[in-house]
Amino acid sequence: MSKQEKSQLKNNFMGASTKQGHEIAVESRKIVKSLIDHKISNLRPEERSIVERIVHSTADPEYAELIKMSSDFVFKSLESIKNNEDILTDINMVKTGINNYSGEIKCYINHYETKELARKEEITRAAAAIQIAASEGFEGVVVIGNSPTALFEVIKLKKNNQLRAKSVIGVPVGFVAASEAKEALEKTDIPYLITKGPKGGTPVAVAAINSLINKGK
Amino acid sequence: MSKQEKSQLKNNFMGASTKQGHEIAVESRKIVKSLIDHKISNLRPEERSIVERIVHSTADPEYAELIKMSSDFVFKSLESIKNNEDILTDINMVKTGINNYSGEIKCYINHYETKELARKEEITRAAAAIQIAASEGFEGVVVIGNSPTALFEVIKLKKNNQLRAKSVIGVPVGFVAASEAKEALEKTDIPYLITKGPKGGTPVAVAAINSLINKGK
Secondary structure, eight states, X not given: OOHHHHHHHHTTGGGOOSHHHHHHHHHHHHHHHHHHGGGSTTSOHHHHHHHHHHHHHHTOTTHHXXXXXXXXXXXXXXXXXXXXXXXXXXXXXXXXXXXXXXXXXEXXXXXXHHHHHHXXXXXXXXXXXXXXXXXXXXXXXXXXXXXXXXHHHHHHHHHTTOOEEEEEEEOOOSSSSHHHHXXXXXXXXXXXXXXXXXXXXXXXXXXXXXXXXXXXX | OOXXXXXXXXXXXXXXXXXXXXXXXHHHHHHHHHXXXXXXXXXXXXXXXHHHHHHXXXXXXXXXXXXXXXXXXXXXXXXXXXXXXXXXXXXXXXXXXXXXXXXXXXXXXXXXXXXXXXXXHTOOHHHHHHXXXXXXXXXXXXXXXXXXXHHHHHHHHHHTTOOEEEEEEEOOOSSSSHHHHHHHHHTSSSOEEEEXXXXXXXHHHHHHHHHHHHHTO
């Protein structure tokens, strides 16, 4: 193994922690680069790295055309991550996929208070979970990998200065409301990463935040 | 709410547990049907239901053309699920996404013995985790949403009568080894669900197993 490979392995390059996992990750990254790098040459290195990791994780090169980041997204996200501020996720699948973060990762979807609030207010549990996080004083990067209603809630609370979201990875998935929620995020002044259209989801969200965490080390 | 809606809500239709979540799920399912049902009219109702849930979860209609199931897949999977046999997943993200199962869901990827075995044998942790499951006498449905090396291990152990896999959801994702692992599964006599080509991943795996669990109730 070369010195570079040893160092990459130590840092869990692309999530791999064994020599074999690492070889697969390196070979995959080469293929990803050959497929999409000509399409993302206008992006800065950290931004390219995020898009490459998303395409690696989904094996779907279309994401090179669907991902859009605000110009302050990487800077604001890294600032929060380097300070080990909390990360808030909409669902536990996203939380479970986040690796090697020194700060806390929070998700309130299955909390008792969330279920009660959802029932009382007649909103989704995912939206109620964001309200609970805000009321507990959350501050940091928000990662929405599944629920459009959670993303709408983030936008509303941030606008009312009730949620200290430093940046938002907003990639909810689905044919109903997901595109609209992402378009709404794009129109705010919140530093954002979105996917255009209905596609997105947990692997996209997880790849984006793990790429940033790795960069923040 | 109609009687049918109330009953669907009670059963967490498509994972929704609130009225608003349920409305989104129903509307989404209608759109999914309009997009893909003409492409999957040759499938049996339970099989169609699985494909629809995968397209709902990924917002990617291409899966209607990529998913392939062996003719005994649904029957053998439901048999195991109705008996509350264990479910084995390759990574914790898949485990986290599985809802409302009365049996146990196992994942050994982060176990100490798995890491030791991977190091000693120079294999991936995902492959070592399958070996550990086999040695503990696992019996039930196997769900591989991420790792091609885990799927190759399942095929090898099952062939040697060392793993009692009743069926395999084999949808690892990636440009390296994933297609090959799925083609290898297709050539066995194990009841299988695969995605053709590099695409797949945790949302596909989770949608497939949750659809079966729901049907098994």
